[in-house]
Amino acid sequence: MGIDIQAGSSPLSSKEPKYSAVILKDGELVASYEDLPLYKVLRLVIEHHVDVIAVDNVFELASSVDKLEKLMELIPHTCKIVQVTKIGAEFVSTRELSKELFGSRMDLTPLKTAYLNAVAASKGYGSEVQVFSNKTKIIITRGRSVSQGGMSQERYKRSIKAGILQATKEVKKILDENNLEYDMMVKKSRGGLEKSVFIVYAPRESLYGLIKPVSYKNVKIVVKPFKSTPLVASTGLQRPLIMGIDPGMTVGVALVDLDGRPVFAKSWRTIDRYEIISTISSYGKVVVVATDVSNPPELVKKIGALLGAIVYAPERDITVDEKNKLVSELKETYDFQIEDSHARDALVAALKAYRHYLNTILEVKSKLRNIEGVDAYSVISEVIKGRSLSEVLEQVYRRRVQEHSKPVEIEHKPSTHFEKVSDSGLKERVRSLEAIVLKLSNDLKEKEKMLKDLETEVRLLKSRKTYDEDYERKISLLEVNLANLTRRLEESRNLIEALEKERKWLRDLIVKVSEGSHILLPKAVNLNKIVEDDLLKEKVRRHKGVFTPELGIIESKTIEFLKSIKGYVVTSKDQAVDSRVLRIPIVKAEVLGEVEDYVVLERSVEETASHIWEELELIEAFETRSRIRKLIEEYQKSRGIKE
Template sequence: MSTVFGIDIRKGNIKSTTVHPRFSLTEVEDGRIVSEEKSISIPRLFRLMRQKKPAVLAVDSVQEIAGNDAGLWRFMASMPAETPLVQVTGDGVTMESLPVIAARYNLKFDKTNPAEEARVSALIASYGGGYEVLAFEGVTTVIVSRARSPGHGGWSQNRYVRKIHGGVRTKAREIEVKLKEAGLSYTTSAKEAFGGVSRILFEVKAERAKVPVASARCGDIQIRVIPKRRDKILYVPRDEKNPYVIVGVDPGTTVGVAVLGLDGTLLHLESVRAQSPAELISVISGIGIPVLVATDKAEMPAGVEKIRRVFGAVGWNPKKDVQIKEKYAAAKEYTFADDHQRDSLSAALMAYKSYLPKFENIRRRIPRGADVNAVFAGIIRGKTIDEILVPDEKIPETAEPVPQNPQIFDEKDLDILRLEGEVLKLRKLSTDLSKELEAKDTALRSLQKRVSQDRNEQLAAVLLSEEVTSRDRELEQTKKALRKEERRCKNLRLRLERMKRYIALTAGDGALALKVLQQFSRDEIRSMDDEMGITEDDILYILKIDGWGKTALRDLAEAHVRAVIFPKHTYAKACSQHLTDAFREINLPALSGAELSPHVRGKIGIVDEEAFYRAESAWKNTQDAYLKDKQTNALSGMVSEYQVQRKHDVMTMGIDPATWSSEPENAAVPLKKTDISSGKIKIPKTPAKVPALVTENKDTGKTTLQIENNILKAIQSENTGSKQEQSEERGTATRNRETADKQSGCEKKDKELKTDIITTVLDTYRKERQKELMQ
């Protein structure tokens, strides 16, 4: 008689620290329900398990009794050692719902009732279903130690300590005798103390259920039995029999295979090119036991027939070849990769649907607890339900129904059947070897630690090598380059955003866009050029001019910007530092922002278009006057410089400066600087003939004196001609006012001729001066 406990959580949560969970409990004995309890606590559950010692504790999910692996270890350590824990819904990875599992055993229940779920879990476990949970290895640790600390005592403290430590040694000897009687292998380690031992540890190489010692506390001594935890919790199926399946095959160069469970669940679907029959048979046998092999052709192909005979399965083929439209309709609820998968899947589904009415009819006659899939497999093989349900008789997995037309088996088929038997034996051997492998895991871990240490030492040596160092250096350089490029990309994105805003401002009506410079310096100009670019016709708004230099002016001149605007106070500071004059030298408008009122946001801004045009026009007018004054000052300075130099030369040659400076009778009237700039000297439309500036003479001193006199005569003749022209123009203006516009045009031309004459005089002077110095 085997007793099975089934539990299901009723209320509360196992993870809660305030509300303790309550469970429904069902006790099943040999498939019969013995008792049920609607609400019990975990401590009461453990007490009942120690009293009745059930063969199995079944639960639909371990998540109901433990929130994580550590909680599950603690729960299983508190259970009786001889009672395994079974999860009926899956192996922790591939999980199925409890109703699906119950349907395989023809069980029905109310999903909303925890008591019925506990009953179904217990029945499934009693029928051999579910997965056993393995949390511990085959090693158990037994610790014998004192149960209390001696503390501070009086005269009898030493005697009391000797009593405790002696009791620990005595109890350890008793446990050692029990282990020897049980024939178990173990190792011990003890901690010596005053009068005996304070702690002894037994490491027994056996499962906890086989160790004849239990955790207890007696007086001053305590015993703890601790099984060794596995690195990972395992779920082992209790029924290792392969399921019965329906196989659909599409033969050819590329073989399509579809495997269905007897409940219609798709278990496997693939298409493989150039796969041999042996490989295909191996794949199918690894999934389950075929009881029905189907094809979509009216006449079963030879390759499909061979697979059917190897497994001893029943063949299924339609009355006529299945059309493509029918294949799509049959497999529309599934996903397939190609036509081969579609054909094999449609054949398997059609074969399943042809038996489905019979399955539904038989299901009502199957008793509770019977293996529904085994019954369905027997029906496909042609058995009656009475033959299938005969007690103590199992359905042969490889038995083939008696065919109406006996098939002739060749030697290859017999070899395949023989090899299948060997495969089963090898599987059993593999199970035994896997258990042996678990026992060797401990030794393997220690070796892995040693290997890891050796690898670390080798790795340290490799890292010290020059090659690795150079590669690390290259990697570091590559990382730096990557970070640099990332920063560059970030700057380019910011520049792009600013350019977009700048273009949007430029496109505005009645406003011009500004590019803002925080400081008038070369670095700031380069930064602006990198971020937004400084191009021709740009208008710059400079906030500060501290530390300006000629290099910054040269950069702006080379960029050909349209104008520069300063704030009010900055413009005043620029005037005091002669920065505005420097801008005039490079012919770059420098405007004050006091009248323009620019609006700045970040590194861009706007200014009113009409106000800017007015300020720019006013600056150009003042620039023309500035250029004229500059030209006049240059001419006057050159004449003064010449006079000073001539006096020095005359004195050097021994000539009396008083005699040299006396004017001749026909001496020219000295020309003032203001006469040229104010326009008092007028140039006639047809200028008077300019006398020769240089008269050839062997006497160098006289030649030099005559140069100066000729320059003065030329200027005087120009003045005389301009006076005559002026009187003539006045008479003409009195006679006819209608020609005023023409005369104004003539005056402009006269000014241009005047400028040309002065330029000619200066060029001639320079050439003569060079000849004189060369002599």
């Protein structure tokens, strides 16, 4: 359908504007109308199953972006609006368009302009108008600063990143379950996410009851609507391009042509797919959308689908060294500036795709070298998409033959559908108003249902603890548990380390004891306990010795016991008591280690004790002989016996 506004009419006027309209089917004129109000034009769109509404100025249909959006909601989603005067980045007048299509500049009445618009759109001229003014942005970020915190700072950071990751997964799940179209951008970090942003292609009201703004201790979710201007994406004949995309919180986009020349490279923060398409549409028609990783991200797939382009991904992820090499080779040939790593990665993806299809490009160029009047690059783009060369050439020749047809002169024949009869016009107006009332009634029912759902949610929230409190309680409990587990883990590591050292020491001790270089002696803090403690007494009897840190006062019964077993005492300190006084060996020696109730000593203490026992035995033998001699002398003296 081609449309043009009648002279003297305007969407800005308080008076209802009137339009001329024509309907083309397979290039043939099937109907024409004049003096139609807009609501009748929209009714014709539905009656004739119109696929394209062609205009020379989109704001002839509506005076503002908001009104244009509301208008587009009234037409079927399969029908698109095309502004035929915007071709790529350029605008042309209807007279220039008339000369290009028909070879002459016609005297353009509104009806003839409507016909011109329809013919131009049917031949691929113009740009599609896309309005997405009602979009919603969901931002998930940290809820508190981590600039302070001492030793707990890293733990806080990990907790926040994990919380952002979990919230992002939950929001994505909700959007997927409710079939809402969106773009997702994330800033990854070790252990989770730093930030994530969703651009949802739906008004804020459609998310009521699904996702709400929250501000927790660790995570904050912001939900806000925002508007954008109408996007006009080119639909005409343009040079084929290869597009590279580097998705993320910052999106990089680059374009190269089919000769491998760089055309465009830029990056943006949190840009949506339609803004990307609108920006690059003036440079040409994208036939390949490329990425630098082997698994194409969702944004790459979605933009490829919207552009009708094929998606290219390398067999393996492109390394940083490969990227730098490709860019260096490019700069040797072209003076082209790259602003950052995101634009660089997008350009590398496009260049990699170009090299992948280079053999196909050269082969088609070679076969078309001697054929005149054929746009080689258009043919190449179709072959890249998978079509055979012969099939594409056949289609090109058929189109060129059909383009030589003469322009059609329009004779207006008033349609019986819209005779200027008062009763018929009133009846039509009533039917239109009834349709509007029905739509508003359905909208009211939907709002009432939404209100009831919200009231139910409020009652449930009031009847139990809030989610925030429950969340905080769980987080606090988890943090306490984590701190306890961390402490226990550190203690366990220290214990394992100490036990490992002790195991090695004991292993060495066993070897030394078995070899005879070391001995074990029972330990007694108080020597006098030996005769009182049967277990200790038995140990001392078995080892023939005992160790004590300090001698102290030794009772006679303890000395007698040690004498009876010919035992000895070892101490680690210098003592004032002499072995000859106690008549038991007192040996000073260094303790090499302790094993429960035993100490480890060198074997030499036994030899030292043995030597002392020999000395003590000699002393006691000498003293015994002296006492005997003295007794004999005293006896002889008492009897008067001379020596």
